[in-house]
Amino acid sequence: MAPVTNQGEQTNTVAAIDCGTNTIKLMIANLPDVLVRETRMVRLGQDVDRTGRLADEALARTFAAIDEYAALIEQHPVKRLRFCATSASRDASNADVFVAGVRERLGIEPEVVAGHEEARLAFDGAVRNLREAPKTPVLVVDIGGGSTELILGADRPEQEFSMDMGSVRMHERHLHSDPPTAAEIAAATEDIDAHLDRCPVPAGDAATVVGVAGTIITLAAGVLDLPTYDRERIDQSVIPVAGLHEFTERLLAMTHEQRLALPYMHPGRADVIGAGALVLDRVLRRTTVETLVVSEADILDGIAWSIS
The missing domain is CATH 3.30.420.150 (Exopolyphosphatase. Domain 2)
Structure with missing residues (x-):
């Protein structure tokens, strides 16, 4: 997928991806209207606590889900895309493989967000709702x-x-x-x-x-x-x-x-x-x-x- 660009001044459609230890979630929205909300259980953090690495099969599951999400994003006039990755990819010694895979599929760098930013985003999403x-x-x-x-x-x-x-x-x-x-x-x-x-x-x-x-x-x-x-x-x-x-x-x-x-x-x-x-x-x-x-x-x- 090519990097997301401004596909016209008339759209305020955005795409958000949250990649955690157990799930990867996608939202495509022209807020407050949500157009797409998807969740895949990929268990990216499988055995990370024990091995310190992202397992090959966990990466394969996650990349397959990202491929699906890339296809969905292509179907909408998305102006901006933000990909945030949380706990598992913060802890893994081979996080660079994960980053490269996301970049290849979506054309952007995933943000491995710090706990402070993760907390701020969760609070805003929950309380605003x-x-x-x-x-x-x-x-x-x-x-x-x-x-x-x-x-x-x-x-x-x-x-x-x-x-x-x-x-x-x-x-x-x-x-x-x-x-x-x-x-x-x-x-x-x-x-x-x-x-x-x-x-x-x-x-x-x-x-x-x-x-x-x-x-x-x-x-x-x-x-x-x-x-x-x-x-x-x-x-x-x-x-x-x-x-x-x-x-x-x-x-x-x-x-x-x-x-x-x-x-x-x-x-x-x-x-x-x-x-x-x-x-x-x-x-x-x-x-x-x-x-x-x-x-x-x-x-x-x-x-x-x-x-x-």
């Missing part, structure tokens, strides 16, 4: 495959912190049995709590907690007991924290096959959702709120707004 003005300060919780961001603020981020813990990373480190043993869950809990102990963001100050990204969206679907994934019902839903704690216990007691059979569960998330739920569970235990607001808008929306 809310239909009702939240009580402040707002804590945005963004749980990815390799990292978790906590961002606290009112109209803008005032404190943020990115931690190297996420659904894929915690699963690969600790939850090896099917279902995980009590000892494995205890070890994962200890690891998560240690990260949170070092986090300077005062989660207990939050008047509103907003959760974003695939792990939290899937957990919301579970607490709501949806018969299928339903974006309209999940976006802006208000989920009881007690229900999330209970659902986390249920997930951790399930086998992989049982989680896979849940009607809203993406197959690429079924193995790691227990670890992701445990991260959210431990974060919420440090807050005083009784409900969690779930936003379908996240860092991808923030990336799109940043170039609109």
Whole structure:
């Protein structure tokens, strides 16, 4: 694909790509109107925590998804494109292979964003999406495959912190049995709590907690007991924290096959959702709120707004 250029002064169409540890997402939009929103589960961060490298098969899956996205972008008068890569590609010793592959397919350099920028984009995407003005300060919780961001603020981020813990990373480190043993869950809990102990963001100050990204969206679907994934019902839903704690216990007691059979569960998330739920569970235990607001808008929306 040739580099994106100005294809006419009449278009304000932009394309945003967010490439994380577990998913790669595309948005094509003439904001606030979204034209295309796609997600592929590519597990780019497969074994990165253990090996320090992006696996060849993970790169192949990711490049195949990028090829699909390039074709979709070509179908729209995209004026600007921004590609942000997060935790897995920050940590990998062979990140140059990933960068070269993106450049070859899209004609642009991917930005391997720092945790501070990742937090800012996630906060902007989530809070801008809310239909009702939240009580402040707002804590945005963004749980990815390799990292978790906590961002606290009112109209803008005032404190943020990115931690190297996420659904894929915690699963690969600790939850090896099917279902995980009590000892494995205890070890994962200890690891998560240690990260949170070092986090300077005062989660207990939050008047509103907003959760974003695939792990939290899937957990919301579970607490709501949806018969299928339903974006309209999940976006802006208000989920009881007690229900999330209970659902986390249920997930951790399930086998992989049982989680896979849940009607809203993406197959690429079924193995790691227990670890992701445990991260959210431990974060919420440090807050005083009784409900969690779930936003379908996240860092991808923030990336799109940043170039609109």
